[in-house]
Structures are given as structure tokens and as C-alpha cells.
Amino acid sequence: MTPNTARRSEASRRAVLTAALDLVQEADYAKLSIEGIAARAGVGKQTIYRWWPSKGAVLFDAFLMLSEGAGGEAPVLPDTGDLEADLILVLRATVEELNDPRFGPPMRALSIEIAHDPELAAAYVERLDGPLREAKRQRLRRAQQVGQLAEGLDLDVAVDMIWGPVLNRWLQRTGPLTTAYTDLVVTTALTGLRPRGSSS
């Protein structure tokens, strides 16, 4: 490959990924097709099939491009020492993104492809969700080290307890994603459903 063809390939690749993101924001993802992405990107259908096996794979790479655009650094959760306040802040930011018309629809489209496709789900866990989950675990681990979280706590279950209810409510549309709801999820997860003794 000459430097020029490499440059042209990279330009086509970025055009395809950008077209996929644009179309998902504008239209119903269920109706989106490889043909539609190709037309919008100004490339042939074969160009897409040469690089990607499915529209889910295109969308996944578009998300990778977005996160590279964000600096490519490993994510870190805020740590002011006040765990509850930090978690409330992060969960509010998550909900803001999910409710944002630029980010919510592509995220929903990717989540639907993941629900369909175990291979895509594995790639997502490894490359996108994995680093973010590690950042969440690290924040909780630091809290655990200073005695703010229970000693024997399973940090993966703890992450699921904070983010799982919100993500499931969003994806399955069982209720509105308000900050009142997410704040209550954080405090309820920290406190637990059982009554606390008078000592706490």
C-alpha cells in the first residue's frame, strides 16, 4: 500500500464511521442499512463489506473512533473523598449522555446489536466497557481501602448495583431517567434495603 492509498483508505474508513453515527442520530436504526451508510459516506457497498461484517461492527468501530477522539486515555472517576457525592455526579453525567440526542440513539443502537450478537458483545466488554468498568472498580476499591465500603464486598456486583438499574431502565424504557431516580439509586445501593441500626 502506498502512502497515498493508505491515506485514501483511512479517509473512506472515517467517512463510513461518521456516516453511520450521523444516520443513527437522524433515523430509526432498525431501518438503517449498509446501503444507506455507503450512500451517505460516498463509498461503494463493497468498501464497507471489505472491512466490516455487519452494521453492528461498523457502529462499534464508530464508538471506538469517538472514544479515541476523546483523548484515548484510560477513564478515571472523580475522587473527592466523598464517595456518595462522586457517584451521584458520575451517574448524573451518564444519564445526561443517555438523554442526549447526539449520544443516546447511537448508544441504544449499539446496545441492541450487543443484545443480538454475542461476538460483538465480547468485543464491547473487552475494548469499551472493560476499561470503564475498571475505572469504576478502582474508585470503589479506594473507598473500600479507607473503610467506606464493606470489607468483603464484591466490586463487580457493586458496580452492577449502581449502574445496572439505570441502564436497564433506560434500555427497556420502564421509567423516566431523572436525576431524582439516579440519586436515589446511589443512596439506596450504599445504604441497602434493610434498616440500618441506630449506630449508622
Added chain:
Amino acid sequence: MTPNTARRSEASRRAVLTAALDLVQEADYAKLSIEGIAARAGVGKQTIYRWWPSKGAVLFDAFLMLSEGAGGEAPVLPDTGDLEADLILVLRATVEELNDPRFGPPMRALSIEIAHDPELAAAYVERLDGPLREAKRQRLRRAQQVGQLAEGLDLDVAVDMIWGPVLNRWLQRTGPLTTAYTDLVVTTALTGLRPRGSSS
């Protein structure tokens, strides 16, 4: 409508719903079409379009048919007085269903349609998820009345805290659905992430 045409209509309706469930169990739902359901049911495509606007709507009615088949009575959660044991039992049964090849794939297909389609989601919340959620709330309310759950607890958040992590892990394939995992979700939700004082 004469009694005979009514009977024939009902037979066609049931054939369509049964065909949809059979096909979802056998094949990738993403590839399933109204044409495929019509062929399997032995009816014309127009018969399906006369009654249902989309394949998601067919699947939804198929689920209603299944739950009517189960007796049509309002669901009730077990109440032995031991809340933790009862919740562990129910969540294990949920996971068994989700891992069951007869039930898991159609449930996943319906969940994906719900993620796509806000109208279908509203119908699901009203007719299928609603009665089940009320049964969960009732079990928690009884526990709250006898002091086993915190007084000010929001019962909807409590339901999401127990079922949300499991449903999200299942739908987004972020980890295996084992009983070890679901048991830990129940105990962690009840206890909370923060350390309990020595009084508890």
C-alpha cells in the same frame, strides 16, 4: 362474523403466534420476517398485517398468549417470612428461565423490540411487566411492614436494585448468569455497599 369465521380467525391468530415463538426459538430473530412467520403459520402475509403492525407486535401477543396459558392469574411472589431466601428463590427461577432455550430467545427478541419501539415498551410495561412488578412491590411491602426493610425505602428503586443488575447483565452479555451471581446480588442489595455497624 359467523361463529365459524370467528373460530377460523382465532385458529389463524393462534397459528401465527405459535409460529413466531417457534421461529424465534430456532433462528436468529434479527433474520425473522413477517413472510417467514406467515409461511410457517400457513397463512397469507396480509392476514398478519391485518392484525399486527410489526413483528414486535406479533411477539408481544405471543407472550400474552403464553401468560394466559399459565392460568392468567395475577402473579404472586413466595412469602415464607424469610425475605432473603424468597428473593434468592425467585431470582434463581428468573435466571433459569432466561437461560432456558425455550424462553430465553423469545424474551431477548421481545426485549430488543422494546429497546427499539417506545409504543411497544409502553404496552409491555402496562400489560406484562406491570402486574409482575406489582407482585414484587407487594412482597417487599409486606417485608417493610414487619420491619425487615427500611421504613423510607422507595419500593420501585428496591425492585430495580434486585432485578436491574441481572436483567442488564443478561441483555448486554456482560457476564454469565449464575446462581452464585444472583444470590450475591440479593444479599448485597439487602445489606448495602457500606459497612454495617456491629449492631447488625
